[in-house]
Amino acid sequence: MADLQGPSQTITLKVMRLARPKFAPFTSLCVDPEDDVGRIIQQTVQRKTIDEGSQWPIGDFILAPQQFENIYLGETFTFYVSCINEGNDQVDEVTVKVDLQTNSQKQPLPCKLDGLKLVAGESQGQVVSHEVKELGQHILVCSVTYKTSSGSSQYFRKFFKFPVTKPIDVRTKFYNAEDNLSNDVFLEAQIENTSGGMMMLERVVLEPSDFYDSQAITPSPSAVQLRPKDVRQFLFCLTPKNHGISSPKEVTNIGKLDMQWRTAMGERGRLQTSPLQRIAPGYGDTRLSVERVPATVRVRQTFEVMLRVHNCCDRSLDLMLSFDTVRQPGIVYCCTSGKSLGQIPPNTSIDFGLELLPVTLGFQSLSGIRIHDVFNKRTHEYDDIAQVFVN
Amino acid sequence: MLDSAAEDEALLDFWPQSSRLTTALGENRAEPRQYTLPGIKYEFQCESIPDQAMSNISRISNTTENLVILEALKNLIKDGHFEITLWKSSEVLTKRGHGMGTLGISRKISTFVYKFWSLRFQMMWAMKKYLEIADEIAPFEELDAPDLFYEYVKEAGRKGSMVPFAIRMIHAEILRMTPFPWKSIERIQRLEENIEKIINEMSSASNTKGFELWKRRQQAVLTLKLRTLHHLEEYANAVQVGRQMVENSKSNEEKAEILRGIVRIAMTVGDEKTLESALSETAPLSQKHLLLHKAYRAIFHGSFAHAIDYLQKAVDGGDTSPQVINTLAVCHLYNGAPSIGVQKLLETQGGVSETMKTNVISLSEVSYSAKDKAALLARIH
Numbered sequence: 146m147a148d149l150q151g152p153s154q155t156i157t158l159k160v161m162r163l164a165r166p167k168f169a170p171f172t173s174l175c176v177d178p179e180d181d182v183g184r185i186i187q188q189t190v191q192r193k194t195i196d197e198g199s200q201w202p203i204g205d206f207i208l209a210p211q212q213f214e215n216i217y218l219g220e221t222f223t224f225y226v227s228c229i230n231e232g233n234d235q236v237d238e239v240t241v242k243v244d245l246q247t248n249s250q251k252q253p254l255p256c257k258l259d260g261l262k263l264v265a266g267e268s269q270g271q272v273v274s275h276e277v278k279e280l281g282q283h284i285l286v287c288s289v290t291y292k293t294s295s296g297s298s299q300y301f302r303k304f305f306k307f308p309v310t311k312p313i314d315v316r317t318k319f320y321n322a323e324d325n326l327s328n329d330v331f332l333e334a335q336i337e338n339t340s341g342g343m344m345m346l347e348r349v350v351l352e353p354s355d356f357y358d359s360q361a362i363t364p365s366p367s368a369v370q371l372r373p374k375d376v377r378q379f380l381f382c383l384t385p386k387n388h389g390i391s392s393p394k395e396v397t398n399i400g401k402l403d404m405q406w407r408t409a410m411g412e413r414g415r416l417q418t419s420p421l422q423r424i425a426p427g428y429g430d431t432r433l434s435v436e437r438v439p440a441t442v443r444v445r446q447t448f449e450v451m452l453r454v455h456n457c458c459d460r461s462l463d464l465m466l467s468f469d470t471v472r473q474p475g476i477v478y479c480c481t482s483g484k485s486l487g488q489i490p491p492n493t494s495i496d497f498g499l500e501l502l503p504v505t506l507g508f509q510s511l512s513g514i515r516i517h518d519v520f521n522k523r524t525h526e527y528d529d530i531a532q533v534f535v536n
Numbered sequence: 537m538l539d540s541a542a543e544d545e546a547l548l549d550f551w552p553q554s555s556r557l558t559t560a561l562g563e564n565r566a567e568p569r570q571y572t573l574p575g576i577k578y579e580f581q582c583e584s585i586p587d588q589a590m591s592n593i594s595r596i597s598n599t600t601e602n603l604v605i606l607e608a609l610k611n612l613i614k615d616g617h618f619e620i621t622l623w624k625s626s627e628v629l630t631k632r633g634h635g636m637g638t639l640g641i642s643r644k645i646s647t648f649v650y651k652f653w654s655l656r657f658q659m660m661w662a663m664k665k666y667l668e669i670a671d672e673i674a675p676f677e678e679l680d681a682p683d684l685f686y687e688y689v690k691e692a693g694r695k696g697s698m699v700p701f702a703i704r705m706i707h708a709e710i711l712r713m714t715p716f717p718w719k720s721i722e723r724i725q726r727l728e729e730n731i732e733k734i735i736n737e738m739s740s741a742s743n744t745k746g747f748e749l750w751k752r753r754q755q756a757v758l759t760l761k762l763r764t765l766h767h768l769e770e771y772a773n774a775v776q777v778g779r780q781m782v783e784n785s786k787s788n789e790e791k792a793e794i795l796r797g798i799v800r801i802a803m804t805v806g807d808e809k810t811l812e813s814a815l816s817e818t819a820p821l822s823q824k825h826l827l828l829h830k831a832y833r834a835i836f837h838g839s840f841a842h843a844i845d846y847l848q849k850a851v852d853g854g855d856t857s858p859q860v861i862n863t864l865a866v867c868h869l870y871n872g873a874p875s876i877g878v879q880k881l882l883e884t885q886g887g888v889s890e891t892m893k894t895n896v897i898s899l900s901e902v903s904y905s906a907k908d909k910a911a912l913l914a915r916i917h
Contacts, residue, residue, distance in 0.1 A: 159902040166835065166866050168800055169891040174661045175709060175760045177702040178752040179548055182655045185613050186662045193616055195858050195889035200759050201797040202766040202774075203804060205828065205859045206891040207835070209866050209898040225869065227902045266905045272872045343769065345806040367809050370772060407806030411836030 155232035156239060156263070158289050158303050163223040163272065164214045165410035171196075171204035217312035217340055219414040222277050226256065226287060227270025230263035234294035237262050245275060246284040263291075277309050312340040312414055315402060319423040328434075330383040330423065331362070334402055338371035345407045346371055349379050353400035354420065357383040368407075397422050430458040431516055433527045436496060438511070441534045447479055447502050450531065454486065454516060455494040462489045463519040466497070472513035472528055475505035475535070486516070503535040547746045549696035552733050554680035557688055568688055571681035574653065575639035576629050578668045580622040589617045596624050600631075602648040609655055618663055625656040639675060645683070647691070647698050654700040661706060666713035673707055678723075701753060705760055712764045721768075724761045731757060755784055771805045782817075792822035799829050803836050811836060827853070828860050831867070840870035858884050862892050865899065874903040878912070888916055 173190060176183035190196070196204060216222055228239050241258035244251050254273050261269050277283075285305040292298055313336055320331040332351060338344045346369040353359040362380040369377050383399060402418040437451040456462045464486040468478045479500040489495055503509060512528035553561075560569070585593065592615075595608040605628055612621040629635060629652055633643040660669045676684075679699055686694035697704075708727055711720035731754045738746040758781045765774035778798045785791045795818040802810035815829055827850035834843035847864040861884045868877035877899045881892050888896070893916055900909045 157906075161869075161898075161902050163870055165838075166870075168804060169894075172664065174658055175705055175756065175763060177700070177705055178756050179749060180654070180658075180700065180702045182610060182613070183658055183702050185610055186658055189613055189616055189618075190662055195887050195892075199793070199797070200756075200763070201793075201800070202763045203797065203800045204891075205796075205800065205825065205832075206862050206889060207832075207866050208891055209869055209895050211894070211898065225872065225874065225902055227874075229903070229905050231905045231907075266908050268875065268903045268905070270872060270874070270902060272870065343771065343805045345808070347808070368807065370805065370807070372769065407808065409804055409806060411803065411806055411808070411838065413838065 154299065154301055155230060155234075155236055155293060156289055156291050156299070156301075157229045157231050158241070158287055158301075159225075159227045159229065159270075160285065160287060160303070160305055161225045162210060162213050162216075163225055164210050164216075165412050166207040166209055167410060168203045169206045169208045171199075171202060173200055175200050213307060215341055216277060216307060216309055217414060218277055218280055218309055219312060219416040220277055220412060221274050222283075223272060223274040224285070225270055225272050226258070227268050228258060228261070228263065228289060228291075229268040230265055232293075233265050235262060235264045236294065237292045239263055239269070239289070239291040242288040242290075243273060244286045244288075246286055247279045248281045249279065251286075280309055280311060283307050283309055310339070312344070312406070312408075313337060313404065313416065314339045315404070315418055317402070317418075317421055319399070321423075328385045330357070330399065332381045332383060332399060332421070334379045334381070335376050336371075336379065336404065337376040338373055340408065341373055342408055343373075344371045345369070346377065346404065347407060348403065348405040350403045351381040351383070351400050352403050352417075353383055354398040356385055356398070357400060358386055359383050359400060371406075397424070399423055429525065430462065430518060430521075430523075431455060431464070431525050432457050433514065433516065433525075433530060435511075435531045438531045439533060441536060442503050444503050444506055444535050447500050448533070449498050449500055450511065451496060451498050452514075452530075453494050453496045454489070456489040456491055459491050461491060463487070464489060465517040465519055467515045467517065469513035469515055469526075473509075473511065475503065475507075475509040476511065476533075477502040477504055478513075503533070506535050508532055509535050544745075546694065546696065547743075547749055548701070549686065549694065549698070550734055550746065550750070551685070551697035551699075552730050553685065553687065554682075556680050557682045557685045560682035560688055568683060568690070570642045570645075571683045572645070572676060573638075573640045573642060574672065574675040575634050575641070576626055576636055576656075577639070577671050578665075579626050579636065580619065582619045582623045585620060586617070588615060589620050592617075593620065593624065596628065602646075602651075606648070606651060606655070609652075613659070618659060622656065622659045622663065625652060625659060628652050629656065645698075650698050650700055650703065654702045657706045658702055666710065669706065669710050670714050673703075673710060676703070676707060678726075679704055679707055705756065708757075709760050709764060712767045717764070717768055720764045721761070724757060724764060727757050728754070728761070751784070755781060758784070766801065771801060771807070775801060775807075775810055788821040789824070792818050792824065795821070796825060796829055799832065803832060808836070825855075825857075825859065827855065828857075828863060831863055835863075835867070835870075840867045843867045844871060856885055858886060858889055858892060862889070862895060865892075866895060869899050869902075874899040878903065882912075882916070893917075 174183060174186055176187050226241060226243060228241060230236050239261040241256050243254040243256045245254055254275055256271060256273060258269060258271055263269060287303045290300045316335040318333045351359040360382050362382050371377060399421045401420055405415045407413050432455040434453050436453050439448055442448045466484050466486055467482045479502050486495060486497060510529045511531045514527040516525045589612060592608040592611045596605050599605060609621055609624060632649050657669055682688040684697060684699050686696055686698060704727060708723035709720060711717060711723060731750055734750050735747060738750060758777055762774050762777040765777060775798055778794055781794050782791050795814045798814040799811050802814060811833060815833060819826060827846045831843040831846040834846060844867045847860055850860050861880055865877035865880040868874060878896055881896050896916055900912050904912060
């Protein structure tokens, strides 16, 4: 804290950070209800301190802020700024300008102390609030101008330095669950309380990007209590909105994590992460997904599965479908191998059906699907793409 | 208060036999052995003695009558002479062989000596001399030594513990002020188990008086547990104990007081759900300080103007308690009018508490000129 107010100033400027008031600490004696001495002590203490005499750990007297206290990113910085006329004469045109200087910008804060008249001993003040959105050193710069009774203009400034630190640390991990049946992505978020006090995490929500729907896998209770250094994990499942993935590049933006918490006496904070990005899985040129498959089928009765092949590359593909029957002895393909799937433009897909005959009981895997790129003469092999139960 | 003497004394002293006592009784010694050998470790001096305290001081010094001495010590406490009481407790214990340097020396200990020890420990707690308590209470070990039981010292056919229950409570709680605060919970749990046994015994013997007495002590031990858990920052568990106390209580006023305490605990950790539920449960039980606690809720939500509305309503309804006025004053600061807050604090009926004095200083710091502030502080001190 620096003070450029010279000793000769008539006006003094005061700034008090208005963190929430606290309950005054209370350490009374816990009394045996059948003990005379304890009761007398309790009554005397109550009389002397003008207290309820409760044996509860927290009394019911609140205390105005006694110190600046830590301020964290996402909280609201509230303070009371006032001017006091310490002189014996009236001063005029008292104006206070308040700026908040951070590492990246200087932002003026709304202050209505403008053109005031202050008689001797009078004070005027105002409560100012500002949502803290930046980490690091902050400097509150208060500039005061006024005119003394002799008409001379006066000016001084006061600086209040304070650091803003992170209240929480967020670590994220992505799990790509994409297989031939689903395009889901799982997000694990580990949230650590890095503040110095207890925190009630009231809301942790994943706000998905336009490409996903989000669902919390571990629905948390209404609020999660976090002591300093405690870490809590949250898991979210993200499902692509269109089920098919037309352009994997678009789906790298998962969404934002939005967190709200309260600390002592209800002090509120809120933070949102920047858009979470994941590395899109490399599918190669083609990707096969199962669009429809029955869970159970009857032995020796044909059934149908619907498949979709996506062209994931930047050129058109000329594809041909064939089967490797050795890979799938329990299920017989009842359709033509070596059939052309035709030309598929980039980032599009085509659907096709297969008729299959199960010949063995139990769980059977669908394997042996081969898709040949006629131009490149490359074969894409798809095994164990789905399971059916044959009974 | 209990009114009959011997029977009531027996109920107060009731305590299950410890395993050490059972073993010792099995030994059938001709002369009981001494296991507990406490002695004072700290002398407390008193800088000035007001005339008002002189008569009680001379009664303590000039008589050997335990009852007279105990009454004189109580009078000193009532008059607020805590330092003198503590100083005199050293003298009383020294005269009974428990002075400095007597630690570990064998001597007969009467029931009254334990009462003096109890008074001393309670005074020390009230004066926040926790380290001194921990030191002086250590020779009492786990309060399970055979010589702490009437059965062992064979005093006029009496049964139970010679140790006042107040010592047991301090003995359990003091550990939270040491580097091993969790050990306090172990002792509290042992207290709870023993009280449960006594309550069951009283219940099966249809001893209503004893049952009620020990139920009250059970509630006091739960308060002890809640305080300790709160000290250990185990807020959720502390609230759970508070809930148990509400269940145990039969008085609506007491239930409401506990719930109001839960509201305040919830506030200190930012737990809105617990705050809301405890406050809504309080309303039908008692109106006392209800508006004050609604104002606390408004403070929790950062709505100081609403808090002022509630508090003004409380004042208009006749509640001008220091708590209400103090909260109102602090809310005025947050509402941009600290000088109004100072005026409210100065107008408080029934005196200004230490917390209120601190608030006068804080609020006047931003709203009074140096000259006016000096005059103001001279007025409140």
